[in-house]
Amino acid sequence: MSGFVRFDFDGRLEEKGGQQFVSGRGMYGDGYTRIHRPEPHGFISSPPAGSKGLLLPSPNNPDFAVVLGVEHPGHRPSDIPGGGSALYDASGNIIKVVMGDGIMVDVTGTAFQIRKGGVTLTVSAAGVDIQGGTVKHNGKDIGDTHRHTGVVPGGGQTGVPV
DSSP: OOSOEEEEEEEEEEEETTEEEEEEEOGGGOEEEEEEOOOOTTOOOOOOTTOEEEEEOOTTOGGGOEEEEEEOTTTSOSOOOTTOEEEEOTTSOEEEEETTTEEEEEOOSSEEEEEETTEEEEEETTEEEEESSOOEETTEEOSTTOOBSSOOSTTOOOOOBO
16 A cells, blocks of 8 residues: 555544554554654644544554544634634634734633733633733733822822822
8 A cells, every 4th residue: 555545533542752643544444543643843732533634654564654634624614714824623712813814812612811920811701800910001000009199088080000
């Protein structure tokens, strides 16, 4: 056998020694177990069962076969224009980089979080929440510890934040 063979991923996946191995079926229902699935540096994914890919068998040595390009046709976004790219999961979460529109993040879960050190920024249906650290605008503290000058009782105006 030579050339690529369509590969139907059955959901069995193993991470071992910094590599990923998948199992599934090829042409004529041939079974393949623990086939290496290389991915580019800095990227990792775990395809859902039913995903499709290409199997490159190694004649006379099945230990050197590889599976490439595994994706699920039912989860692949269809609205990415030419020149655009996306990082997505099987739940519908997606980060899109689209020419002219910039970077868009669509979240299907309950929240979008950014974490750095002791600071967490959460965007959810309830709004934006920042925990930890300080919040500044133009170098001025606008968080829960900010102060004003010229505070007067009643409905008077105060000075700007210090």
